[in-house]
Amino acid sequence: MRSELLDRVLSLLPRRRGPLEPPLSERCAQDLALLGEMLGDYPRRGGKGLRSELLLASARAHGAGRDPARWEAALWLAAGLELFQNWVLIHDDIEDDSEERRGRPALHRLHGVPLAINAGDALHASMWAAVHRAGVPGGMEAFLEMVWRTAEGQHLDLAWVEHRRWDLTEADYLEMVRLKTARYTVVVPLHLGALAAGVTPDGRFLAAGLRLGTAFQIRDDVLNLSGDAAKYGKEIGGDLWEGKRTLIVLHWLAHAPQDQQATFLDQMRRDRADKDAGAIAEIHRWLLEGGSVDYAQAYADAQAAEGLELLAGALADAPDQAAARELLNTVRELATREA
Template identity: 45%
Template sequence: MSGPKLTESGNLEEFLKRASAEIERATLEVLPTKEPYKELYSLQKDYPLRGGKRFRSALLLLCAEWFGASYEDALPSAVALELFHNFALIHDDIEDSSLFRRGKPTLHQLHGIPLAINAGDSLFGMVYEILLTNRERFGDQKALGIISLFNQVFRATFEGQAYDIGWVANNHFPTREEYFEMIRRKTGIYSGKGPCQLGALIADAPSDIFEKVGDFGEALGIGFQIRDDLLNLEEDAGESKEYGKERGGDIREGKRTLITIHMLENLNSKDTEKLKTILLKPAEETLDDDVEWVIEKAHRLGSLRKTENLCEQFALDSRTRLNQFQGDFTTKIFLELIDFTILKRKK
């Protein structure tokens, strides 16, 4: 028999607190403690034990409850998404040569690249082990439908990542349109549309609702990523244990963001070449002065303000799409979620 809903308070903070605790508990329960513990299973636990927002898996639970499922039925799928997320973080940190994650050295900095890759791969393998338990819960057809949707989300994520790191590898500076296609796949689907539709699928929502909640989630996910781009350049990002990444890390990694795209559209030719030179440098050769120059220019050009305006546009788009659904106490949580993830988030 189902217990109280995670959403019963009608309050975002309380929902996220309860959802995160349930996801953490269930995630740690499925992670092995056997040998080889030092070389593998302790590494699997490292990032989950560092906390984090658990935003995507919580969004899956939120949508499942919204459309009538119990969070207990959706929890295994949320755990699978959380395992995938930690796999992706491990590999992403290696691909970006990142030094910090959630306020501590990245896994490959602590244990070396080979062991970190292997730990990430093992987490990805566990995703399907967890998802197959849905056969007992929902039957074969629905369980396979959930796996199929997970695969679509994974494929889009890998495609978006290919664009993102490929631009750096190939010295390419994308257009605004190319950038939006990248974040639509990498974040719009992975961080928004996918979790929302997985929750709807688990709850047996009608097909028209399935599509509409996907559109809402995609707008939410894109806004989430644009806010992330801004946070990376915030004054206190490097001080924030919660943010957990160095200030200006995107600049050191040569990331192409809406901020740098706006700068390249508006800088004079001399400064355009300087910005490109900085972004093309290897991370270890990028100086603190380079990072500060980019941030100062971004402020002077209004690139940060323009990007902030886009956050507001995607928040409005998300609210408009949310209005298609009949309101209840859960809708209030979604409205708070839009404001928090796209407009007010500081980590």
């Protein structure tokens, strides 16, 4: 399925000019060939495809797998979700000044910020082409809601970094995560799968998805500090270098000794290039040893359990119960993943 979705994604990227269009100069042709390479870069790097997998599992549970036309529509929506993920990641890596993505240098590290922004914009347009190709009633509206809510969450995340805000509560972090991550990671894929099958999404998907998506993000925060770099695909400790507000850090700040708090806040006032590697390594150790990682993981486990219970109830009468069980297993793995 990953190969089929990649083929669909790549089929929506800009193609060579048609025979009736004026030919390009050799210089322009070469430069546009680079754009084509950049557009396919993140999609070809792979990734786990968790969100598109969840969408397709939802579509099967709601009966789309028994109808070739509806399954075809689900596949196009899944391709659209993959395109969304990739253009957002290109922009996110720039906004966070990230070094790596999926084990390789981030796109802006390879080609510069202006070209990477432009590539992300082009993938954004291709996302709408996939949604249009799907032709699912309600699909366009679901994607619009997803883009808006993700942008709101990203704004909160970026604004806190830009304004050096650390007077935040755990509730602030959780609200940001529900907007930025939980909706497009779980809520919207569940909704889109039902819509592709021609079914009205169950009202419990929202509450279930917010809890499961929150568990997913907190687990990602945990892995950023304690994961296996070879499996994680991103820079271990990158959240500290980027000054990310996480449940782990906010809990630790509320309980850490004043001298450690002072060291932490001094480093977080600095841009990435001005941070001290030794101090960041020491802060990393404090976070691992201070109990806040375990606290965050326990919170994530509780959110995952609540979300799974709600989702199981929402799927109790789904047309394809075998697929519904597969869907529950998918989200369980999503919220408790090891990398």
